[in-house]
Amino acid sequence: MxxxxxxxxxxxxxxxxxxxxxxxxxxxxxxxxxxxxxxxxxxxxxxxxxxxxxxxxxxxxxxxxxxxxxxxxxxxxxxxxxxxxxxxxxxxxxxxxxxxxxxxxxxxxxKKIISNEIPYEIANIIIRRILQNFHKHIEAMYQNTVHGSARILKCDLDKIKIGNEYDVQRMLYSIIKPIFPLARLEVVDDTKYNSIRYDICIDEYDVVIEVKCTRNSMSERHLTEELGSDIFHYQARNLFFFIYDKEKIIRNKDAFIKSYTKKDTELNKNIETIVIQPILL
Structure with a gap:
C-alpha cells in the first residue's frame, strides 16, 4: 500500500x-x-x-x-x-x-518502521505467509517426532487439540507476537453504533486479523454471513480472515477464497482470506 x-x-x-x-x-x-x-x-x-x-x-x-x-x-x-x-x-x-x-x-x-525494521509494504507479505503456513507450525510443534532427549513428551503434545477459534487464535497470536511485538489480542473498538472486538490487531500496519474456526453446528452460509458483517463493520485498511475449517464446511475452497479476497473495495479496504482445511488420515 x-x-x-x-x-x-x-x-x-x-x-x-x-x-x-x-x-x-x-x-x-x-x-x-x-x-x-x-x-x-x-x-x-x-x-x-x-x-x-x-x-x-x-x-x-x-x-x-x-x-x-x-x-x-x-x-x-x-x-x-x-x-x-x-x-x-x-x-x-x-x-x-x-x-x-x-x-x-x-x-x-x-510510513512506519518498527524496531525490527519491517517496512509497511512488507508487513502484509509476512502476515500472509504466517497465515498460509499455520498448518506447518501445527505439524512441527505438535505432530512431528520428538527428540529422545527432549523433556517435552510426545504423549503430552498429543493431548493438545484445537477445539474452537480461541485455541486457533492463541496459537496464531503466539507466532505473530515475536515478529510484530505491538500486536494486540482481543481489541475492543467502540463505534457509533456498537462495540467491535478484533481478534488480533496490529495498529502500526493498520491490520486486523479475524480468526474463524468452523464447528459442527455451523453452515457455510452462516460463515459467509459472519464475514459479510465483519467486512462492513471492521475499521481497518487491511483485513485478513483466517479460517481454520476444522469441520470442512467450505465446499469449494478456491472459489470461497476468491470471493472474499478483494483489493481497494468501496469501503477502502484490502480484504484477504486464508482457509486451512486440516488433513487427518
Whole structure:
C-alpha cells in the first residue's frame, strides 16, 4: 500500500502551497501580454511531480498527474493554447485537492518502521505467509517426532487439540507476537453504533486479523454471513480472515477464497482470506 514519506500535516501543507502556485499561474496566463504560457505551466508541472515523489511513495501517482494535465498546444492560436492550459491547470488542481483530501482521511498512512525494521509494504507479505503456513507450525510443534532427549513428551503434545477459534487464535497470536511485538489480542473498538472486538490487531500496519474456526453446528452460509458483517463493520485498511475449517464446511475452497479476497473495495479496504482445511488420515 502507498504511504506518505512525511507527516500528514506537512504533506497537506505542501499540497496547499502548490495549489496556490497554480492559481497564481492561472492569473498570469490570463494576461494578453504574457507570451510564455507553456513555460510557466511546464515549470509548475515539474514542481508538482517532484513534490509527489518526495511526499508519497507511489510510483503511479506522477503518471496519473501527467495524464490529468496533458494539453494540446496550438502553434497557430495563442488563445486556444491559453484555453487548453487553463483547463489542464484546473484538472491538476482537482487532482491535488483529491489527494489532499485522501491524506487528511488517512487513506495514505505515515510510513512506519518498527524496531525490527519491517517496512509497511512488507508487513502484509509476512502476515500472509504466517497465515498460509499455520498448518506447518501445527505439524512441527505438535505432530512431528520428538527428540529422545527432549523433556517435552510426545504423549503430552498429543493431548493438545484445537477445539474452537480461541485455541486457533492463541496459537496464531503466539507466532505473530515475536515478529510484530505491538500486536494486540482481543481489541475492543467502540463505534457509533456498537462495540467491535478484533481478534488480533496490529495498529502500526493498520491490520486486523479475524480468526474463524468452523464447528459442527455451523453452515457455510452462516460463515459467509459472519464475514459479510465483519467486512462492513471492521475499521481497518487491511483485513485478513483466517479460517481454520476444522469441520470442512467450505465446499469449494478456491472459489470461497476468491470471493472474499478483494483489493481497494468501496469501503477502502484490502480484504484477504486464508482457509486451512486440516488433513487427518
Amino acid at each position: 502507498p504511504f506518505i514519506k512525511v507527516n500528514k500535516e506537512e504533506a497537506i501543507s505542501e499540497l496547499q502551497n502548490i495549489i496556490s502556485e497554480a492559481n497564481k499561474i492561472n492569473e498570469l496566463i490570463t494576461s494578453e501580454e504574457n507570451k510564455q504560457i507553456s513555460d510557466f505551466f511546464s515549470e509548475w508541472q515539474e514542481c508538482v511531480e517532484e513534490l509527489l515523489k518526495n511526499i508519497i511513495d507511489d510510483s503511479n501517482l506522477v503518471s496519473e498527474f501527467e495524464s490529468e494535465t496533458i494539453y494540446l498546444e496550438n502553434s497557430f492560436s495563442k488563445y486556444s493554447t491559453k484555453n487548453e492550459v487553463t483547463k489542464a491547470i484546473s484538472r491538476g488542481i482537482k487532482f491535488l485537492k483529491r489527494l489532499r483530501e485522501d491524506i487528511s482521511k488517512d487513506v495514505y498512512k505515515d
